[in-house]
Each structure stands twice: as C-alpha cells, then as structure tokens.
Amino acid sequence: MNPTRVTWAMIRRYPATTAIFIAVIAIAVALGIGISAQERALRQGSTAAADRFDLLVAAPGNPTEIVFNTVFLRPSAVQLMDPEIVSKALTDPRVEYAAPIGYGDNVQGLQVVGTIAQFVDRLSNGLGDGRMFEAAGEAVVGASVPFKIGDKLVPLHGSSAFADEEDGEDEHEGHHHYELTVVGHMKPTGNPWDRAVVVPIETLWNAHGLPNGHAEGDAKIGPPFDPARVPGLPAIVIKGQTVADMYGLRGEYKTPQSMAFFPAEVLLQIYDLLGNIRQVMSIMASVTQVLAFLAIFAGVVALMKLFETQFAVIRALGASRTYLFLSIWLFASAIVVTGVVLGVALGYAVAAYASNLLQRMSGVALTAAIGPDEVQLAVFGGVAGIVLATVPAALLYRRPVAAYLR
Known part of the structure; x- marks a missing residue:
C-alpha cells in the first residue's frame, strides 16, 4: 500500500x-x-559606498559622525579643522590628491557638496555625460538627480529644502545666494553621492564669505591652493601616492588638532x-x-x-x-x-x-x-x-x- x-x-x-x-x-x-x-x-x-574614500582627515571628534557626513551625506554640525591643518594636508607632497569636502547648502533637499574635480572623477570613474565643472558657478550632479544639463539651480542654506523656511529667513549669517548651472552627470556610484549636487569647493567658500584658497579676485578653481587663503573644513579625503604613504599620513594627522582614519575602521x-x-x-x-x-x-x-x-x-x-x-x-x-x-x-x-x-x-x-x-x-x-x-x-x-x- x-x-x-x-x-x-x-x-x-x-x-x-x-x-x-x-x-x-x-x-x-x-x-x-x-x-x-x-x-x-x-x-x-x-x-562599496565607502570604497573610494581612502583616508579621512577631520577635526577631533566622532569618526562615525564624519563618515556619515562625508560618505553618506548626512550633514551635522561638526567642528571645522584649523586652517593650518587644512593647508598642510592640501599641499602635502605625499598625496596623489587631497580633496576638501564642504557642505551646508541644498537644492530641493539634495545636498550641495563642494570638492575638487579629481575626486569627482575618481568617485564616478568618469562622467556619464556632459563635462566636469570648470568654474565656481557650475555643478555636476549625481546619477539619480533629475536635473538636466543646462538647468539653473538656486541653492538654499541648510541641509534640507525647508531650512530657510524653518528659520524664517532668506539669508543667513555670512551666506550669499548664488546660482549654479548643471554641466554634467556623474555615473552611478552606489552611494548617496548619486543624489548630490557637486560643485567646486570654491563655490561654497565664496557663498559663505570665506577665503577661497586663491588670490583675491582670482576665478581659478581647484588645486594648487594658496596655503594662506584656505579656511577651515569639515573633512578632507586623501589618497596617498603609495600604501606606505597612506599609513604614514594617517599617523601624522592623528594629533590633538586633527584625526585621521580609514572609513573601513569605522564600518568594522x-x-x-x-x-x-x-x-x-x-x-x-x-x-x-x-x-x-x-x-x-x-x-x-x-x-x-x-x-x-x-x-x-x-x-x-x-x-x-x-x-x-x-x-x-x-x-x-x-x-x-x-x-x-x-x-x-x-x-x-x-x-x-x-x-x-x-x-x-x-x-x-x-x-x-x-x-x-x-x-x-x-x-x-x-x-x-x-x-x-x-x-x-x-x-x-x-x-x-x-x-x-x-
């Protein structure tokens, strides 16, 4: 049966x-x-999201907060590095590039992030279309951003689209309104930078009334920067010439005035x-x-x-x-x-x-x-x-x- x-x-x-x-x-x-x-x-x-962020240098504080601010674009109020530390890091001969990272503005809720073209190119492995920004009034947007090449954008101060409305002000202390023109789209990166509006760091420095790393009246963007005209920064992404240089830089910038760490250390x-x-x-x-x-x-x-x-x-x-x-x-x-x-x-x-x-x-x-x-x-x-x-x-x-x- x-x-x-x-x-x-x-x-x-x-x-x-x-x-x-x-x-x-x-x-x-x-x-x-x-x-x-x-x-x-x-x-x-x-x-994968943190893979292109080789070494982070920031003011003493919470490394996890810096990773969330820089890699995952969740800005919060952090202490700025001393301009002397910034100028030293940006001009260190052992680095392949030192990318200043700045934030604090938004376009329709999308973070406006300031950095240099070389870091954008590494992060995106080249652009999907358009070209890299070449002036302070230009922007490259992430792969998931709906803006088209040629669109005109007016950023607001703060990390959300309602920051100005919440404060009841159109202008903030030291902040000047400015306009951006979209000139390129990044390729998908798999991290929150796909939803960012990326501009030259000089754009944010100018908007907040800070020295822009170059001589007065100089419209140049990107390195080399004038060490005497560099303001404080939330963070810097550094890529050394060699692996040995990376560990040497991490040790050198672990000081009472700054901290340096690999994002993987925080992720672990x-x-x-x-x-x-x-x-x-x-x-x-x-x-x-x-x-x-x-x-x-x-x-x-x-x-x-x-x-x-x-x-x-x-x-x-x-x-x-x-x-x-x-x-x-x-x-x-x-x-x-x-x-x-x-x-x-x-x-x-x-x-x-x-x-x-x-x-x-x-x-x-x-x-x-x-x-x-x-x-x-x-x-x-x-x-x-x-x-x-x-x-x-x-x-x-x-x-x-x-x-x-x-």
Missing part, C-alpha cells in the same frame, strides 16, 4: 487548515532568512554591532521556528483525531503500524518542507523590499540575495522540522487498533 495516498487524502480533506500550518512555518522561516539577507546587503552596500565597528544584533535576532528566529513547529505538530495530533475512524478501518483492513506512521509523518513533513521553501522565497522578497526601501532612503545601493548562510538556516529548519514530525506520527503509531475502534 502507498502511504502517500492517505497523506494526500488528509490534505484534500482539510486544505484550509493545512494552508494555515504552512503559512505559520513560512513566516517563521522568512523572519530568519530576511534578517540574515538584509544584514549582509547592508554590510556589502556600505562597504558598525558591522560588529550589526553582527551582534543579527546574532540575537537569528537566535530569536530559530526559537520562533522551533515553537512554530511544535505548535503545528500539536495541531497535527489534534487533526489526526478527526481521522481516527478512517485509521481504524485502515488498520482493520490489514495496514501495519508502520504504514500509519509513514502516512502521518509524510503529512507533517510535507507541511514542513512546503513551509520552508515558501519561507525562503518570502524571506528573500521581504529582504529585497527592505533593501529597496533603505536604498531610496539612504542612497546606498543595496542588493539582497540568498547566500550560504540563508541556505544553511533553511536546511536546518527543514531537517529539524522533519525530525520533529516523527513526534505526532509516533504518538499515533503507538496506539493499538482497539483504541481507534472504541
């Missing part, structure tokens, strides 16, 4: 109950899969925190899976009582206890396997949706995928469920046929 026929008959007899059992397991599995896949997507996306600390959270959440997800399995199997035992008359007839016709055991075990295992498979698909869908949502919010390119960790988690859940499926089968296996007949 084929036990799968009895299993299929039970599924057809109670399809709604079976579907509920499968859904509970799928949700429990999806929780663990989604957490694992999303954590890895965040790790990979943030690493964030990853440690994410890893701890992921571990806790994964344990909770695993416990949830086990509890879901136990609840389902308790329901299976209760459901099987509805089939006692049928089981009695089957046993009276000569079916063995093993046949009955296999029929019930296959029913419970089918629920587990189907729930796990659907859980993997649901977990991936949830992670992909979360990644897409976070990408729109942060600008960091996130790609959720099912990897070895998720496969291992699903296999563990499936195997554990199949093993636990022997419990309701064994309980009914041990009952004598006379008990069914009564």
Whole structure:
C-alpha cells in the first residue's frame, strides 16, 4: 500500500487548515532568512559606498559622525579643522590628491557638496555625460538627480529644502545666494553621492564669505591652493601616492588638532554591532521556528483525531503500524518542507523590499540575495522540522487498533 495516498487524502480533506500550518512555518522561516539577507546587503552596500574614500582627515571628534557626513551625506554640525591643518594636508607632497569636502547648502533637499574635480572623477570613474565643472558657478550632479544639463539651480542654506523656511529667513549669517548651472552627470556610484549636487569647493567658500584658497579676485578653481587663503573644513579625503604613504599620513594627522582614519575602521565597528544584533535576532528566529513547529505538530495530533475512524478501518483492513506512521509523518513533513521553501522565497522578497526601501532612503545601493548562510538556516529548519514530525506520527503509531475502534 502507498502511504502517500492517505497523506494526500488528509490534505484534500482539510486544505484550509493545512494552508494555515504552512503559512505559520513560512513566516517563521522568512523572519530568519530576511534578517540574515538584509544584514549582509547592508554590510556589502556600505562597504562599496565607502570604497573610494581612502583616508579621512577631520577635526577631533566622532569618526562615525564624519563618515556619515562625508560618505553618506548626512550633514551635522561638526567642528571645522584649523586652517593650518587644512593647508598642510592640501599641499602635502605625499598625496596623489587631497580633496576638501564642504557642505551646508541644498537644492530641493539634495545636498550641495563642494570638492575638487579629481575626486569627482575618481568617485564616478568618469562622467556619464556632459563635462566636469570648470568654474565656481557650475555643478555636476549625481546619477539619480533629475536635473538636466543646462538647468539653473538656486541653492538654499541648510541641509534640507525647508531650512530657510524653518528659520524664517532668506539669508543667513555670512551666506550669499548664488546660482549654479548643471554641466554634467556623474555615473552611478552606489552611494548617496548619486543624489548630490557637486560643485567646486570654491563655490561654497565664496557663498559663505570665506577665503577661497586663491588670490583675491582670482576665478581659478581647484588645486594648487594658496596655503594662506584656505579656511577651515569639515573633512578632507586623501589618497596617498603609495600604501606606505597612506599609513604614514594617517599617523601624522592623528594629533590633538586633527584625526585621521580609514572609513573601513569605522564600518568594522558598525558591522560588529550589526553582527551582534543579527546574532540575537537569528537566535530569536530559530526559537520562533522551533515553537512554530511544535505548535503545528500539536495541531497535527489534534487533526489526526478527526481521522481516527478512517485509521481504524485502515488498520482493520490489514495496514501495519508502520504504514500509519509513514502516512502521518509524510503529512507533517510535507507541511514542513512546503513551509520552508515558501519561507525562503518570502524571506528573500521581504529582504529585497527592505533593501529597496533603505536604498531610496539612504542612497546606498543595496542588493539582497540568498547566500550560504540563508541556505544553511533553511536546511536546518527543514531537517529539524522533519525530525520533529516523527513526534505526532509516533504518538499515533503507538496506539493499538482497539483504541481507534472504541
């Protein structure tokens, strides 16, 4: 006799109950899969976003804040570096380039970031179309910015589109309104700079009434800068001539007046925190899976009582206890396997949706995928469920046929 026929008959007899059992397991599995896949997507996306920011030099403070300000374009009020430190870094002979980073204005909520053309070229690996800015009134926009080449932009002071309205002022202390012309589009970078309006650093210095790094009246932009006419800066991105130079520069600018660090150093600390959270959440997800399995199997035992008359007839016709055991075990295992498979698909869908949502919010390119960790988690859940499926089968296996007949 084929036990799968009895299993299929039970599924057809109670399809709604079976579907509920499968859904509970799928949700429990999806929780663990989604957490694992999303954590890895965040790790990979943030690493890729910071890849072109070789060495960051800033005033003493919180390195994490500087990374969020500079790499992820989440500006906050930070201390500016002393102009002497800035001029020294910008003119250091060991650097391939030293890119000053300035911010504080926005266009329709998009950050206006000041830097040099060489850093934009490295960040974007060349432009997608148009040309690089060549004057203080020109701008290159990120790949996700909707502005077209030739558009005229009027930035507002502050990091949001409502900064001026909130303050109730059209002008801020030391800030002058200015106009920008879009001359180029960057290629996609996979980081928040895809949603930035990038201008020569001199543009922001001029707008805030600061020395612009060049002689009075000189309209030149970019390096070399006049050390005597360089103002303070939130941060500088430095790329050394060699790896040895990079470590030497990091050590030299770790002083009471400045700090220097690789963004990866900060990201590792964030990853440690994410890893701890992921571990806790994964344990909770695993416990949830086990509890879901136990609840389902308790329901299976209760459901099987509805089939006692049928089981009695089957046993009276000569079916063995093993046949009955296999029929019930296959029913419970089918629920587990189907729930796990659907859980993997649901977990991936949830992670992909979360990644897409976070990408729109942060600008960091996130790609959720099912990897070895998720496969291992699903296999563990499936195997554990199949093993636990022997419990309701064994309980009914041990009952004598006379008990069914009564």
